[in-house]
Amino acid sequence: MGNPNWDAAKYRGYSSSVKSKSSREIFTNTSGCHEDLDPAKIKIRESVDSEANPESTPVIVCVDETGSMGHLATEIIKRSLGVIVQGIYDRKPVTDPHILLAAVGDMYCDSAPLQVTQFEADVSITEQIEKFYIEGNGGANNGESYPAIWWFAQNKTVCDSINKRGRRGYIFTIGDECPLPMILKEHIKRFMDVDIQSDIKIEDLLKDVQDKWHVFHLITPTTATEHQGAIKRWRELLGQQTIIVPDHEKLGEIIVSTMQVNEGENLDAVCDGWDGITGLAVRDAVSDLASKSNEKRSAEIVNV
DSSP states (O other), X not given: OOOSOOOHHHHHHHHHHHTTOOHXXXXXXXXXXXXXXXXXXXXXXXXXXOSSOTTOEEEEEEEEOSGGGTHHHHHIIIIIHHHHXXXXXXXXXXXXXXXEEEEEOOTTTOSOSEEEOOOBSSTTHHHHHTTOOOOOOOOSSSOBOTTHHHHHHHHSEEEHHHHTTXXXXXXXXXESSOBOSEXXXXXXXXXXXXXXXXXXXXXXXXXXXXXXXXXXXXEOOOHHHHHHTHHHHHHHHHGGGEEEOSOGGGHHHHHHHHHHHHTTOOHHHHHHTSOHHHHHHHHHHHHHHHHHHHHHHHHHHHHO
16 A cells, blocks of 8 residues: 555645544444454555655554543544644655554453554545544553554564665554553454464563664653553653653644654754744653764764
8 A cells, every 4th residue: 555645735625624523523433443444354554665655664653542542533633644744745754654543442451452554645544544443441450552553563564664675664652551561362363363372571572673663652641641650661661762742732743853853853953843832842742862862873973
């Protein structure tokens, strides 16, 4: 998938058409995981080069759709999707973005804890996003199954950027809670239709995934975040690749800016490229990552 190019005018028209709609009016699927988005029925998702996108880069954006975070999918489809794709084209942190949108919940208690679109480069992805089942549950177990998309990316995607050019893709998970510490083999069988030998610690999974993907988690803080110590836990896992989002309406700008800084661009230049309020939000979110990137580049210079 992902053969056509992004049409900004077409997306603006779509965004305008859903701007005043509620989440329920956009996401009308109330019968469970749509078969087109069901990981158990998906053999593979492909991000492959084409004439329109000769140097494709896979970008996965996975939003928490549980009770406290159900608004995120609405924000993405109404506004942030356009900001992300157009921002990548305009600012060029990577080439030829192929976007896969996913919704995540809780494998321990939800009926549809992971839903995934195709990798797409055009506005047709909105048709798939509208099929999301916004279950809105989650459990009282101090976490959600964010790492499920890591497993999916590692085992059910084929990406030319990774396999042909040795360039990592990007995974952004977005939510307010801790990641659940294990992925159970029974859950992989039930929700991915794959047999594995044993349960997986997310630390072990992360090490494998980071060989092929830049992995980030964006925290949109709520009372659950503080109660669970989610920021501390994510920083234990990802360090400065844990991004605190001061304003969820700036998700798109923060994701694009995170990619720019991660690819080596100067923080001041990145922030100055947005208007004043947005630039401040971006600086708050990615300043720690910028410090890490500077340290990494300095170490690389020393080691030359």
